[in-house]
Amino acid sequence: MSDTEDLIEAAKAGSVSAFTELVHEYREGLLRFLVTRSGSFADAEDALQDALINAYRYLDSYDSRWRFSTWLYRIALRNLASQGPAAGAAERELVDEEADPLLHCIAHSERQNLWLTARRVLSDDVFTAMWLRYVEDASINDISRVLDRSGSWTKVNLLRARKALDAELNKAANGSKAYG
């Protein structure tokens, strides 16, 4: 039995310490993702807290065939979805750009952060699929399960998203050359 499985068993039995240790390595990654999907940093923190509490409460339903991080993402996404259309893209449109947590959290760079571009040109689900694929190294199968989509939908949309982001990346590169 691996350490993760030991921790899961202990957490299922009611050990908060075991659960805290279990989720410690995933917290920041999940918060980073939630910042891209929330209207404010406080909302992202609340979403992280809700996701972890639900994960602890329903740990018994965790299927070990899933990666634990993927399962956490699924819970977090369900929480976001249960908050209704106010969460996600619709909320971001109403939020003042200065309050955008993603803009605040991005370190200064010469070019625009690709995830800002991704958020602008992709739908929420496709954005999430890209994040899971390229940040969390999730398999097509896991992404499909998290998003409740078919494998072919995931493959096709990842490919389209890559093309769209490639085009944006090239456009930005050409623009900087033109100005340079």
Add this chain to the structure above:
Amino acid sequence: MDKLKDALRHDAARIEVQVSAELDNRIRASLENTRPASQPRREQRKRRFPFWLASGLTGVAASALVILLVRINQPEQTVVAANPEQQPAGEPLEIPQLRMESAVFTAPLERELDDLESDLKKAKQAVSEELRLSF
């Protein structure tokens, strides 16, 4: 690793977030007040077992008691059934002797009715006398 994948990873790492000590404490406090959904079910399962055992044992004990009582109350009948010749000589029941004459229906019905009524009256008097004597 292709250029886009590299850029996406790099840019994700540039989103600087940190779980603050305050958020950490808040999450821990919430977890302390949360019970895993699996726990109540397990407790229920643990609780159900003694109830089941207790009710089962009570049922068995009650059945045994009833069987025992029935056997204690009917030992002679069993013997009688097994040995019909050895019937126990119980005390014979005394048949009360009523001093009554049997009615003979020879007259018209109205007269017969009168006779029956007077017979009944006599019989009542006789019984009441006997009762008075016996007490």
